[in-house]
Amino acid sequence: MIKINMFSHADSVQGQGVGSAYKELIRLLDQHLKETFDVTINQKQPVDLTHYHTINPSFYLNSFSRKRGRKIGYVHFLPETLEGSIKLPWIARKVFYKYVISFYKRMDQIVVVNPIFIDKLTQYGIPREKIKYIPNFVTKDVFYEKTAEQKAELRKAYNIDQDKFVIFGDGQVQQRKGVLDFVKLAEQNPDLQFIWAGGFSFGKITDGYEQLNKVVKNPPKNLIFTGIIPRDQLVDYLNMANLFLLPSFDELFPMSVLEAFSTGTPVMLRDLELYRAVIDGYYESCQDADEMQARIRELINNQARLDELKSFSRTASDRYSEENLTKIWKQFYEEQYEIAKKNNQSRG
Incomplete structure (x- = not known):
């Protein structure tokens, strides 16, 4: 051995x-x-x-x-x-x-x-x-897609409107993750529910800590910062989401995206060279926050495209x-x- x-x-x-x-x-x-x-x-x-x-x-x-x-x-x-x-x-x-x-x-x-x-x-x-x-x-035993009935129960348990379009992101609260763009998008879409899971894993040495901390303490009314949460809750949020959005400016091969794929959640990402090397074709690609805003408004009225993105997520999940x-x-x-x-x- x-x-x-x-x-x-x-x-x-x-x-x-x-x-x-x-x-x-x-x-x-x-x-x-x-x-x-x-x-x-x-x-x-x-x-x-x-x-x-x-x-x-x-x-x-x-x-x-x-x-x-x-x-x-x-x-x-x-x-x-x-x-x-x-x-x-x-x-x-x-x-x-x-x-x-x-x-x-x-x-x-x-x-x-x-x-x-x-x-x-x-x-x-x-x-x-x-x-x-x-x-x-990621393993399907931990990150998996729940049934429509289970998703409805989750929204009830987490006090999230059943009819609300939910956009979810997660990761450390830091400049690199594009959190400020996530906040900007929440401000531009007051009719949608935005949720970010994650916190300041490196405390005050986090780049942009002071500015980000002010936003976390006083977010737009339609944006929830959950802080750092256990993985079983992360699965819940992914299953409640209509769209997973990670507006990072720089990434490697983020676990959060694989977790979203594994739950069959449609994924939107900033167009990065690093992503194109490993998951090209499995997500909605956007150049910047303005394009994200335009695509979000299109997607909330385009169930066919959302279903297609869900299919892409499932395929990517099988690959990895x-x-x-x-x-x-x-x-x-x-x-x-x-x-x-x-x-x-x-x-x-």
Whole structure:
């Protein structure tokens, strides 16, 4: 049995996609591959493979131990993708960004959640052959589409008008996520119900915190900020929504979009190169907030298009299903084990 240790503090900060992706993978390995892989978490005994999910300094230090076996690094962000997320003094930012790349270079193998990162990482000096693309996924056991009757009951329980067109978004409240555009759209459409789930996962160092905090405390009457909520409530909101809207300016492969796909919810996104690389054709694409506004007004009177978008979501959900990703991760870890074994024999 192949021994794998996961080093992660991804679930120490609530409301971020890295934590969701980590939990999904651990669950997949536990439910489908526990006969193949012996998985431990944050342990220091000798293993065949060590998979680093977060870049904590303590993990960087322990990566120098021979007990770690072959080291695999999960890349959920690059320095440039942190712009608009956290605000740091320039010197701290420079040091932190350099550390991020140094951590990735310490790894024997890199896994990216979006193929567009491959070229970017090579520009930082990481060999292309050390980089593997494996997409995110969500499980239907947690994120699934409920019946019309169940959706009606949910609206009643959450005190949301049965006839109201609901637009839902989720993610950390930060500039990069386009939250201010979401607020602007709520102001432009007082006849619709807008809901944003998420909060300030990084507190006052969140980029644009002061401005965003004022909006969260005093939103338009038709906009609800739920704060950070558990996943079972997130499923409820997705099922109550007529449209999932994420107006982010920069993303990787957001778990929130996969969760919307998995519940069969129509999806609208800003037109980003990163999206086109992985989910092109499965969502309503808009250039900016003005186009989002125009499309929203069209969609509320176009049930045929909404049904088409629901169909796209279901198709995307099948593509990034737990079943497909189980095969991919099994093959990946077995390949890494064979490389590690070969390297050990060479050293021996």
